[in-house]
Amino acid sequence: MTTGSITFIGGGNMARSLIAGLVRQGVPATQIHVAEPVAALREGLAADFGVTTYAEATEAAAHGTTWLLAVKPQVLREVCQSLQALARQQPPLVVSIAAGITSTQLQRWLGGDLPVVRAMPNTPALLGAGVTGLYATGRVDEGQRAQADRVLASAGRTVWIEDEAQMDSVTAVSGSGPAYVFLLAEAMEAAGIAQGLPADAARTLVVQTLLGASRMLDEAGESPAELRRRVTSPNGTTQAAIERFQAGGFEALVEAALRAAQVRGQELSAANE
Missing domain, CATH: 3.40.50.720 (NAD(P)-binding Rossmann-like Domain)
Structure with missing residues (x-):
């Protein structure tokens, strides 16, 4: 090289x-x-x-x-x-x-x-x-x-x-993006523990789930929407969780969060003029 x-x-x-x-x-x-x-x-x-x-x-x-x-x-x-x-x-x-x-x-x-x-x-x-x-x-x-x-x-x-x-x-999508995943992992782990899972089991389940899902996104050749559709059985547990996410404005919240990161990048530029 x-x-x-x-x-x-x-x-x-x-x-x-x-x-x-x-x-x-x-x-x-x-x-x-x-x-x-x-x-x-x-x-x-x-x-x-x-x-x-x-x-x-x-x-x-x-x-x-x-x-x-x-x-x-x-x-x-x-x-x-x-x-x-x-x-x-x-x-x-x-x-x-x-x-x-x-x-x-x-x-x-x-x-x-x-x-x-x-x-x-x-x-x-x-x-x-x-x-x-x-x-x-x-x-x-x-x-x-x-x-x-x-x-x-x-x-x-x-x-x-x-x-x-x-x-x-x-910067908003990938530069800051790992922190969003860590925040999701943190919340999922805490929820698992609140439901009675041992802390070490909750952590392993969350980490391996995120690793596996990331590999599927990278290797399956399908869009995130299609992969989500495939694992969401009608009236099943996954649908119940996703409906609750969406009822809370999940997509709009993600968009607003990334917009906040984008604006902060613009502010950093202006602050250093």
């Missing part, structure tokens, strides 16, 4: 998962550089993967033709501005996984019309089972697009979005 030299600006959990995926797929550790201010994180990355680490972003960025920005949105402007001079000298491909920060903002903070890819991975990337939504600006050529795809595909599947405005929807 050929990727060129990659610099991670930020060495937190998501960066760690991508680094692990790249190394697992055969990218030499010598091609991966990481800037991380926390010494313990730097030491862990170096020990676990053999990558070269730096305390300062400017030191690490000098070694990368691709910069993967993996810091919190609130500090991204400051980090980018510190890299302006270097970005002008040797323009990189910039890949950002910061929620709500637009390509226009990134280009402005970096001081030039650079090729930028926005990416929104999700936490199952930590297991190599994530999904990432990607958007490329017009400055990104086919080779750079393939480079960004290779890097993010190291942690799971990728989906390209052609309209940047839809990246907030990607």
Whole structure:
């Protein structure tokens, strides 16, 4: 797998998962550089993967033709501005996984019309089972697009979005999505315990049910609606539960929740102008 030299600006959990995926797929550790201010994180990355680490972003960025920005949105402007001079000298491909920060903002903070890819991975990337939504600006050529795809595909599947405005929807659906599943699991487990199931039995039943249902969604080749129809016998237990969900406005609540996440992404962008 050929990727060129990659610099991670930020060495937190998501960066760690991508680094692990790249190394697992055969990218030499010598091609991966990481800037991380926390010494313990730097030491862990170096020990676990053999990558070269730096305390300062400017030191690490000098070694990368691709910069993967993996810091919190609130500090991204400051980090980018510190890299302006270097970005002008040797323009990189910039890949950002910061929620709500637009390509226009990134280009402005970096001081030039650079090729930028926005990416929104999700936490199952930590297991190599994530999904990432990607958007490329017009400055990104086919080779750079393939480079960004290779890097993010190291942690799971990728989906390209052609309209940047839809990246907030990607965040709402998949970026934040695992938490919705965890909330459902939490509620199902609590309900099972309330009905008298032992806690360990309730947890196993819920976890395996969600795993199995996810596999069916992925492998069966049928829509969620069709899969639901097949397991809902007329006047049976499943129908009774689904009718109660729908009576409580389940679909409308999900739509409203995802809309709230989308709006929050837009607010993050505005707050960092």
